[in-house]
Amino acid sequence: MSRRSAGSGSVTLEDVAKVAGVSRATVSRVVNGSTTVDPALRKVVEKAIAATHYVPNRAARSLVTRTTGSIALVVSEEGRGDHHGGENPPFAGRIFSDPFFGRIVSGVMQYIRSRGVQMVLLLVDDDESRHQLLGYLRQGHVDGVVLISTHAADLLPQLLAEADVPVVLSGRPAQPTPISYVEVDQRAGVAMAVDHLVARGRTRLATVSGPQDTPAGRERLAAFRERLAAHGLAEVAAVEGDFTQASGAAAARELLAAAPGAGDVDGLFVASDLMALGALPVLYRAGRRVPEDIAVVGFDDSSAALACDPPLTTVRQPVEEMASQMANLLLQQIAAPESTLQSSMFQPTLVVRESS
Known part of the structure; x- marks a missing residue:
């Protein structure tokens, strides 16, 4: 495969299939995020995609699948009081200074990148931004949501479940809610x-x-x-x-x-x-x-x-692995909207260093 062909955007599914030594249908299932592909075979196809610089035709894919090829990572926080910290930094400042959040982003991106899925980041911290988010989702701009909801009083998990939006929550829901989630023990x-x-x-x-x-x-x-x-x-x-x-x-x-x-x-x-x-x-x-x-x-x-x-x-807590599983469960929901809700529990480990 020449670099000229790859760079021009003319690489096809057939080209990727030839490099990977698999059928066009298998490449198509990998590109569309299907969970039925054997993991070893998926890796072979992903390497072929990277080698050929294949870029999915999103417009054509959307017409066939009726999906956008995009998901949202939503960070939702109710207004919080001051917990011993003096003045409370702005919401966005807290999010971007927290290493936990960066690890979530890394894990989600690592999973979706080779599957031709893009991610948008949305921050929600009041009623106005919550209503804007719901309107954005109803307009079909993204196919589903990975949700980080930090407070027990947050209504967004329930609102998304009621709106029938594909969603996976980071952590067990604070209130009984029909929602898939990923948690550490x-x-x-x-x-x-x-x-x-x-x-x-x-x-x-x-x-x-x-x-x-x-x-x-x-x-x-x-x-x-x-x-x-x-x-x-x-x-x-x-x-x-x-x-x-x-x-x-x-x-x-x-x-x-x-x-x-x-x-x-x-x-x-x-x-x-x-x-x-x-x-x-x-x-x-x-x-x-x-x-x-x-x-x-x-x-x-x-x-x-x-x-x-x-x-x-x-x-x-294996945050990157947990985030990848959230993305996996979300893509499964998007591919099979009538599928059963799922939860995953990850086990922690103790890392001993010099402070003890």
């Missing part, structure tokens, strides 16, 4: 963190929790308390943050000032790496050495864990 992850601290000889454990108006924040705090009870330990203190670095610093200051005896905390579970990144300097300035005086464990295994000093022991 939050309780197993927190159990790993607490068990690790106890195994390190720590008996006075506290936590910087996530916001209690989010399902993840609530579940991680409940799991922390349950695991302490299983070890016969009493909770020293729990201070709420909002998953931002600034709130982690403010929560650590509050924790150290709490009475009675919070200064004697020898183990700290922080419900996100980004909050731990804010908390660690506060501990140092208070004369608390990590891990000698206080062992610290985070949650996520994001880039923030390696930015910590010392590098952070943390619970890894």
Whole structure:
């Protein structure tokens, strides 16, 4: 296949099939995101697509499939109060500064890229933007939605389900909702963190929790308390943050000032790496050495864990893999609208570094 032919956009399905050594129908199924293609065969076809620089004819494809070849990644957040972080940064600023979000984008893009599907990013944080989103979806600009909804009071998951929009949610829905979702086993992850601290000889454990108006924040705090009870330990203190670095610093200051005896905390579970990144300097300035005086464990295994000093022991949730599965489930819904709703639960792992 010449570069001239590839560059001119004249590469056909037959050309890709010839390079891959498969039928045109197989190439077509891969290009259209079919889930019935054997994974090994799919990789062969994807390599042939890359080698030939094949670009799908979207206009023709839309006429046949009645789809746009595009999905939306929607990040939805209800207005939130100030959780110990001083002034609250703008919504977009919080999203783009959070490593978790970048990993979601990477995982979704990695899955859809070779399937000829494009992604648009939409941020929703009030009634006006929510109504604009629903209108955009009703007009058929995209075929479905990967939804990141951070607060229990958010109505968008229910609204999308009622609108019969193909949608997959990041995390278990806060309210009973007929919606597909992908989740990490939050309780197993927190159990790993607490068990690790106890195994390190720590008996006075506290936590910087996530916001209690989010399902993840609530579940991680409940799991922390349950695991302490299983070890016969009493909770020293729990201070709420909002998953931002600034709130982690403010929560650590509050924790150290709490009475009675919070200064004697020898183990700290922080419900996100980004909050731990804010908390660690506060501990140092208070004369608390990590891990000698206080062992610290985070949650996520994001880039923030390696930015910590010392590098952070943390619970890894496989975000990229989870995001890829969200995209997979969404494309399945789009291809088969009457299919049964599905959920996927991923298992966390503990990554031990120098903070514990």
